[in-house]
Amino acid sequence: MQxxxxxxxxxxxxxxxxxxxxxxxRLYLAPVLMQAGYNKLSNFSDTAAWxxxxxxxxxxxxxxVMVALAAGTEFFGGALLIVGLATRLIAIPLAFTMLVAAxxxxxxxxxxxxxxxxSWLANENVLASADKLAxxxxxxxxxxxxxxxxxxxNFVILNNGIEFAITYLLMLLALIFMxxxxxxxxxxxxxxxxGVVN
Numbered sequence: 001m002q003x004x005x006x007x008x009x010x011x012x013x014x015x016x017x018x019x020x021x022x023x024x025x026r027l028y029l030a031p032v033l034m035q036a037g038y039n040k041l042s043n044f045s046d047t048a049a050w051x052x053x054x055x056x057x058x059x060x061x062x063x064x065v066m067v068a069l070a071a072g073t074e075f076f077g078g079a080l081l082i083v084g085l086a087t088r089l090i091a092i093p094l095a096f097t098m099l100v101a102a103x104x105x106x107x108x109x110x111x112x113x114x115x116x117x118x119s120w121l122a123n124e125n126v127l128a129s130a131d132k133l134a135x136x137x138x139x140x141x142x143x144x145x146x147x148x149x150x151x152x153x154n155f156v157i158l159n160n161g162i163e164f165a166i167t168y169l170l171m172l173l174a175l176i177f178m179x180x181x182x183x184x185x186x187x188x189x190x191x192x193x194x195g196v197v198n
Contacts, residue, residue, distance in 0.1 A: 019181030019188065025171050026087065026180065030078040032168065033094060037075025040067055047071075058104055070097055081175075084185020088176050095172040102165035113164045115157040129157040 040047045044067060050056075052063030060066050074097060077090040110123040117130035137155060140146050149155075180187035182197075191197045 015182070019184035022087070022175060022178045022181030023084070023184035025175055026081040026084060026185070029094075029168060029171055029175075030081040032078075033074045033081070034078035037071045037073070037078065040071035041075065044071075060104075070100075073097055084180030084187050085190075087180035087185060087187050091172045091175040095169055095176065098165050098169040098172060102162040102169065106160055106162040106165050109159050109161040111163050112159045112161045115159040126159055129159070133157050 044064075048063040048067045051058050051060045051066050053059065073090075073093045077094045080086055080090045109125065111121045112119060112123075112126055115126045115129035115133070116122060117127050119126070133155065137146075140149055140155075179185070182188050188197065
């Protein structure tokens, strides 16, 4: 019985810091989403061409409208996440955007975002990338300043799988259910002012 009371006191203590988790999710997601939205807006015509083309793109109807919706949702939604305003509301279309990205853009590449042939999640494409990466490194070591080329990090092959999109989707789902966070979001203070929370 004492253990249960101690456990309950521990949980009660967490109420004062429970806003940290949603704050962390919001601050992690905001720059990622804002950058994605900015990239679409700054390359609007190329992105619209890719969205609309059925041969080498996504083949979506009304590509200009779709780009505007996706880019606006990501850019302005990310800004709202920073301050925690309308968190649950904006997380819904952002989650939908990640769902569409995962299953229209990334799914054919498997799970992994970066090719790792040693992973148990590696598909044929990822397994084939190991030889290509090794050969590319050999060429660079023979013909380039390899130390300078790798001074900012290792060379990798982007696999572009669903890993990141699904991760962001799950983070957004958590925000839909948790909200912006106690003491860490404008949502909390608006709700408190209106007597919804104490």
